[in-house]
Structure formats: structure tokens, C-alpha cells
Amino acid sequence: MNLRQIRVRIAKGDRERDNTREERARIKFGASKGGAEGLMGVAARKHKIHPYVGREKGVCGGRSVIEGTRIPVWSIIRWYQLGMSLEDIIREFPQLSPSQVHDAFSYYYDNREEIEEDIAENETDLKEVVT
Numbered sequence: 665m666n667l668r669q670i671r672v673r674i675a676k677g678d679r680e681r682d683n684t685r686e687e688r689a690r691i692k693f694g695a696s697k698g699g700a701e702g703l704m705g706v707a708a709r710k711h712k713i714h715p716y717v718g719r720e721k722g723v724c725g726g727r728s729v730i731e732g733t734r735i736p737v738w739s740i741i742r743w744y745q746l747g748m749s750l751e752d753i754i755r756e757f758p759q760l761s762p763s764q765v766h767d768a769f770s771y772y773y774d775n776r777e778e779i780e781e782d783i784a785e786n787e788t789d790l791k792e793v794v795t
Contacts, residue, residue, distance in 0.1 A: 712774045716767035727782055728771060730764050738782035740768045745783075 718731045728737040735757065743753055754765050772779045 714767050714771045714774070716764040717771040728775070728778070730760060730768060733759065735760065736782065737768045737771055738779050738786065740765060741772045741779055742783050742786075744769075 716731050717728055717737055719726055719728055723729055724734055724736045729735060730737070730740075740753060740757075743756070744750070748756070750765065750769075754760065754762055757765070
């Protein structure tokens with residue numbers, strides 16, 4: 665077997681391997697043979713999962729809270745905006761694990777508008793109480 669034949673054989677094997685990977689991706693993600701368009705559909709349908717953040721009717725006005733607590737996500741974010749470090753927040757809320765606090769930040773970055781509205785709403789309520 666000469667060098668040219670070896671190169672052809674390697675190239676053919678690479679193409680077959682790439683085709684197999686694409687086929688597995690299509691099966692796994694349910695994409696059509698459309699290639700990139702099919703995979704883009706998967707990216708658009710991807711859901712963000714926040715295992716430590718939830719909403720419950722009747723708990724903190726239905727706002728996003730750390731699961732199993734009555735601590736709203738907006739309060740953790742607001743403490744951070746006021747200058748508390750992540751470590752200080754974890755120390756001030758000993759009932760929360762570091763994972764819960766980090767998930768609150770992750771939720772904030774995925775739902776910034778919602779949390780900023782909650783912060784603004786609660787600061788308005790506070791100003792009304794003080795005056």
C-alpha cells in the first residue's frame with residue numbers, strides 16, 4: 665500500500681466517523697437531516713434549570729425564592745449590589761448552602777428583568793413605609 669492509498673483510506677474513515685457523529689446527534693436531539701437548522705432548534709428549546717429556585721403561590725407574593733425557604737432571590741441580589749461579597753451573603757444566611765446562593769445568581773442572570781422589577785418594587789414599598 666502506498667502513501668496515497670493510506671491517505672485516501674484515512675480520509676474515508678474520518679468522513680464515516682463524522683457522519684456517524686452527526687447521525688447520533690440527530691437521533692439524540694431529534695433533529696432532522698437539516699444539519700445546523702435542526703440543532704439550532706434544539707438550542708432554542710433548551711430550558712434553564714435552577715434546582716434551588718422556585719415560585720410558590722402564597723410565598724413572598726409569588727416571587728422567586730430559594731426552594732424550601734422564604735428568602736427571595738431579589739434580596740440576595742440586592743445585598744450583593746449594596747456591596748456584600750458572596751462569602752458575606754453565605755455567612756449572613758447560614759440556612760443557605762453555597763449552591764443555593766450561586767443558583768440565585770444564576771437565576772438572576774437568566775431572569776434579570778424580573779429580579780430588577782422585584783428590587784424596584786420592594787424599594788418603593790420600603791420608601792412608602794419609611795415616609
